[in-house]
Amino acid sequence: MNSANKVTETKVTTEQRLLDVRNLEVTYASGAAAVRGVNLSVDAGQKLGVAGESGCGKSTLALALLRLLPAGTKVTGEVLLDGEDVLTMKWGKVRAVRWAGASIVFQGAMHSLNAVHRIGDQIAEPILLHKKATQAGARKKAGELLEQVGLPAARAEAYPHELSGGQRQRVMIAMALACDPRLIIADEPTTALDVMIQAQILRLIEQLVAEQDLGLIMISHDLAVLSDTCDRLAVMYAGRVVEEGPASEVYENAQHPYGKALSAAFPRIGDAASRFAPRGLPGDPPDPSLLPTGCTFHPRCTVALDSCTTEDQALRDAGPRHRAACVHAGAQLPAQPTSAPATAERAP
Template structure:
């Protein structure tokens, strides 16, 4: 088998507080093949952005990270600072949400796009300037915009600048963390089409994070659904969006009405309650207090990912087990052993 470009193994991220360490990401395992597009979905607070930042060690000093993040076989978490600086932008880059807060307001966008090129590719300033103009053209902007400052651009243009920066050093992996946040629907569609086309034409792997399952299903090959810091479902994008096997994945997909369907308009689906406090997670399956189809033992069994259909579709729900997991005891060990 081909070695994945990115392999996340047992990743746990905790933040230090007065009451101790609070785990925002709890034992995540994911892989991303070369040229593949993987979407990560979930509500706010599910751990998506923390996961993205952990992959390039961009978390604050208060964060404690354990596990392994293998990028092309090399553990990012074990890299020295010199090696890590070489990997950022050139090996893997990130498109942050909120471009206005990510761009330097006192530098032109041309200088900001050129900075990683000059640092990692060791070219002349004239060559870097030429590359900047090429990148701006590729993201649908006039080359003369290189002399503009961030405040002189629209929200969609600033996001295009972020995409140009992410592609500047031709990385193998691009991490897109909510890249269309705060953009209107038309601009959002343009940005998503742009990202999809650029990564596909260059054979770049994409890890895209969003709360919008419909957006991810249009762009990505596979989807991973996160809840309370864990991955609760993984599978082909179309399968997860149209036939989710975990009740939470189904609730996320059901939150998007079908255009032209009167029933969907008159009876919009939603999910009651709020995500759990990471400092006070419920026992058993963390989703069971909000689950409309929970079983009696869901408050005592915390299932791991289990085969839930063809094409490597898995879900962490006892309902995908034989007899809906009725033979399980309160001890979650049988579930874990069965997945090894």
């Protein structure tokens, strides 16, 4: 009886899942393995943060979810949006899904907006195409969306260069909401914004997710921002998820040396130790076309074992709803030096 109830409960949870990414692999025409075996899920009303340095595959992951990668890129696995696989959809369905099912807020609004068209026309365009609205109806909806993100409807007549950076980012969010999607993918939505505007944009996104019961994937290199904004956090390195769990838990108690290094890189208010002795991480993520053997993080890891050079690590339990791809996961990580050497020495 208990077993039957458990099966039923699991089935219901799976059916209600908004996004389910299964074993996603992305390889560019150059042979670079940018995303490797990623598994993620997002439910309606849930906020998932994806963190990592530049070059770890975060943006490639976001683009792969809606098939926005260049021709010649090999993408395998499954991207189930409301149970339908985006990777096998016909192009006509994909075009509709990109607005009505899921939409992206790209980083760098000035590069994404058309400089010679008024912002009202740019917001109205997808409404005309996918909602079959009249010109007047689309313009009215564009004004309502601007007000929803905190801008006067009259700003619909402005050109992108007439708006500030924060205002342009709000326009990008309004465009993402134009066709009432159920999932928003925000790729570094606060890049290059000052801290006051950044806080406003983050609160706005949180409010929209709560009010409209949206799913959110927020991509950033800043663990502090993600831990404050998101429910769950996935840390990517060299195209793989190396740690995942409740956002606050991953930020405060990372179980992978990379997650721990990202968290320690940000000084914490009131913590003199982190302010005067921040822990850096030398080096860069590996070239995705020349990945090291074993655990891809071992060349930069100060607590790696000899076995880490030959044996890769799968995600393993590291606490309640918390997993990490590290041989030390679930145990206390060995102490790491304040400033790691350029060539990390492996422990015996």
